[in-house]
Amino acid sequence: GNSVTQMEGPVTLSEEAFLTINCTYTATGYPSLFWYVQYPGEGLQLLLKATKADDKGSNKGFEATYRKETTSFHLEKGSVQVSDSAVYFCALDPDNYGQNFVFGPGTRLSVLP
Amino acid sequence: DAGVIQSPRHEVTEMGQEVTLRCKPISGHDYLFWYRQTMMRGLELLIYFNNNVPIDDSGMPEDRFSAKMPNASFSTLKIQPSEPRDSAVYFCASSKTAGDPSTTTQYFGPGTRLLVL
Numbered sequence: 001g002n003s004v005t006q007m008e009g010p011v012t013l014s015e016e017a018f019l020t021i022n023c024t025y026t027a028t029g030y031p032s033l034f035w036y037v038q039y040p041g042e043g044l045q046l047l048l049k050a051t052k053a054d055d056k057g058s059n060k061g062f063e064a065t066y067r068k069e070t071t072s073f074h075l076e077k078g079s080v081q082v083s084d085s086a087v088y089f090c091a092l093d094p095d096n097y098g099q100n101f102v103f104g105p106g107t108r109l110s111v112l113p
Numbered sequence: 114d115a116g117v118i119q120s121p122r123h124e125v126t127e128m129g130q131e132v133t134l135r136c137k138p139i140s141g142h143d144y145l146f147w148y149r150q151t152m153m154r155g156l157e158l159l160i161y162f163n164n165n166v167p168i169d170d171s172g173m174p175e176d177r178f179s180a181k182m183p184n185a186s187f188s189t190l191k192i193q194p195s196e197p198r199d200s201a202v203y204f205c206a207s208s209k210t211a212g213d214p215s216t217t218t219q220y221f222g223p224g225t226r227l228l229v230l
Contacts, residue, residue, distance in 0.1 A: 098218060
């Protein structure tokens, strides 16, 4: 079946630290991969996506590379800010139709000034 | 674009009462999804529609939950009767079938925070 595994949080970092949130997936076929971010009291927002192997998604200083050989899509940012404090969800779309998304459990990030 | 709109944003009710949550998807989107988010279970898909027709309701917890989509711009999720364990954040999301993976994604509303006392 299809599944997404994320590193457990919470992750607490100081401002300007380097961020990595690990995400690995299991899927049949060639899924699209996503990172969503949920700020306190808000809904999930698409942060970035990648649709095929070796693609790199990027947005707001965040990056993630679709690694088919390791079935991973790790989220990285070189220098986090307090405003990046949120919950981050890794997700996959197994058939690229935008329907049967599978979400990871989320990783809470807290950035301290 | 206004994005996905949900109402109410917050709802507090007593056990046994009927609760109706509302959603307006992004114009032109043909898929609509209802999710529930709790600390214990994370994000769960309850039901989704395509062109106003329910496609998969296997995530609906029990008969107390029902969802309708009378037209392309409106959907409701109803809980009757409500119970304390229904307390959660309920999200609506929509997407458009484009046939191109680079443009297919789900867009979420702000959610309805439901508390059943």
